[in-house]
Amino acid sequence: MFEALADRLEGAWKKLRGQDKISESNVQEALREVRRALLEADANLQVVKDFVAEVQKQALGAEVIAGVNPGQQFIKIVYDELVSVMGDTNVPLAHADVAPTIVLMAGLQGTGKTTATAKLALHLRKQERSAMLVATDVYRPAAIDQLVTLGKQIGVPVFEMGSDADPVEIARQGVEQAKADGIDTVIIDTAGRLQIDQAMMAELARIKQTVQPHEVLLVVDAMTGQEAANLTRTFHEEIGITGAILTKMDGDTRGGAALSVRRISGQPIKFIGVGEKVEALQPFYPDRMASRILGMGDVLTLVEKAQEEVDLADAEKLQEKILTAKFDFADFLKQTRLMKNMGSLAGIVKLIPGMGGKISDEQLQQGEAQLKRVEAMINSMTPEERREPELLSGSPSRRRRIAKGSGYSLDDVSKLVKDFQKMRSLMQQMGQGGLPGMGMPGLGGMFGGGAPAGGMPSPPPPGWRGYPGAMSPGKKKKKDKKKKGFGTL
Template structure:
């Protein structure tokens, strides 16, 4: 979502290249680009003015650091100010001394409030906190049914009294039920409106009075830009909120909401929604978001996603199979699914330092297509063929059958088998240290390595990959490939 903003900032850095220090004269053009970038991202005007003034003051007062050029120094200053603008540190959820902790969810219709309620409940369960959701939205058609369906999907209980009961009473009884059942946290989903109105605010105030929440979280659509900040302020002035959840951060919103909410409303962003799936909720870290905006990646979130997706015991077993050249097609499928659980290729690439904007949407789309293509061919194999890829090397008839079953040509299957065998040999050599490339413990031809759990690729996952991460899908290849190979193929030529 921050591509345009990142490009503008990149343009600002270029203005300082070749300069020996930051001065009043050479910084003005860079500051104009920063100002323009923020305004185009729909950041509140007053926030932009204050931000640019602070960056200018910091830049002109900065001491010249030996070995650091003005452009790098300016990036550091902007990064620090962006982090400060968004709140500096993550604002964790409150936890009541006596269970249950009560979280009240508020927001307008269409912001994804009910889905955000389920996402938050799942997030809490991942933190070993039991949760219950309470359905008090008796006005929107099927809102209660939606929450019940989501609850079944993530195996979290939902308390409801149907659509004829009073929302305040539903909330009160829901909290009482959670206390009776020994639930750690109860999340109350309230009704939204198309716009703020007295009736809505009165009902929210009554529910708040009845359940005495520890957190009041406003769910805001990031697509509304700086209006999201104004909305947060209005809700805070009316009922008093403790934080915001920004949804649809994976869309084409320009970033104004993320940069304006804290400054305008005075309340922190606590979580961001980064997709439609119920797992797509992340705690909001201002420093990590600033790094993403400036195209510097977000390694910490990437590692957390990998650790969440990968079973360490499975990873160790897989590493043994790699070293013994027993890695098979089932193992490969499992690794691709693990990667999918971490999010889209595009989302992963943006977290890798230096990769933001370096790979086009077409290349990422091609990578996704190639993965589906390979998966279709593997799924057309028998269990025996998946376990023993050697069977396919010597049997044209098997390859023909797989080609017909997957809808591809014989040559496609033959290339898949050939590349897989080469990859297996390469993985064994890498794993045993024969190729001398740490952190490159696995991958598919044209990918070069880096699926989670394959002995390398993500820092902290057993291989200690270095920034740059050779070998993620769409990065063109692994190992020490010759530079002359400049074909922009996401997954080799499968």
């Protein structure tokens, strides 16, 4: 996500390297790179023109702060304007004073609308808001079955009346059922079409008039670029929407949709879909997205992902094990699986400041494969061997059995044991220093030399505090408080 855009913007910063101040002459070349980057990202032309004009205005009037070079100052200006274009702040989902809150989902076919409906229900459930799904798409084959299956997967009830009922009546009765059951939020999945037509719009308008939703969310495919913004504007003009959900943000999206939707349609992006799994939905924060676009990672999202998965009591126990060098293979396996629950290795690494574009997709794939190798070898150990790694150090016969059971060589198992012992000693030394850069046994060189021996890269990079997105003292204090809960991750 955004790799191409980030690379092109990096070219803009290079134009200002070696300069002692921002001037009209040197900023023009950088602005041309910014313009090309945004156009290649398929951002709306008018949005690009306005964006570049505002950046130029701010750059030429900017006082260069002592200790900050012109390139960094220019990045800060671009960052601030990106945040402004995408909406300044997060716009949360409505929560009605009197339940249920009614959310109407709209969109064309193929955008992932039905899956996004289930993702939103799961997101609400994590916030301790009960939800019910209502299946009104009676036209697409198996649409109702898909929603029912997703509902069972996430433990959320689905109201449906089959494919012969009137969608408006299904929506009305679904809301009544939610009221009777004391449901907090009802989410109505509507029918889509291959393209906008009057029949679809008329049906949406009738459903909206009947149930009086508190939110009308349009699900759009981020890979369509600026067309996503145009689609959002059309739907808003026709039926009136309150926000958008951008799906497929984990795919080969160039970023134009995220940059254009708010400015063109006037409606905020409320959520983004970042994967196919039902857990892969995130609230949209313009400041965090701007940090990702500029290749500066997204620490807060990484923290939130960890907090969802980590039990505080387990974290404290694990920290004690690290400090006393009693961290074992069972603990490591648990941490590896926890990381998997947070998402792919590629997704996690790209949230780490300074790592955007530094590790290739090929290296990340090698890292994923290496994690599987390590997990296979640990799974071939006995419970006693996992708890007491020392048993393996002096026992070639045990290592041979593990190698045979896992399908790897004796050398592979021996290297894992040796690396683990080194890592455990290192973690004990680092344990007093807060968040340790936890090494991965057997993963030395997994990024082709891009990571420290025996471990993953440790954020943040030098100079991070001088970049846009660095937190103010108040925000930093809040972040540190959150980080405490998963200090051993």
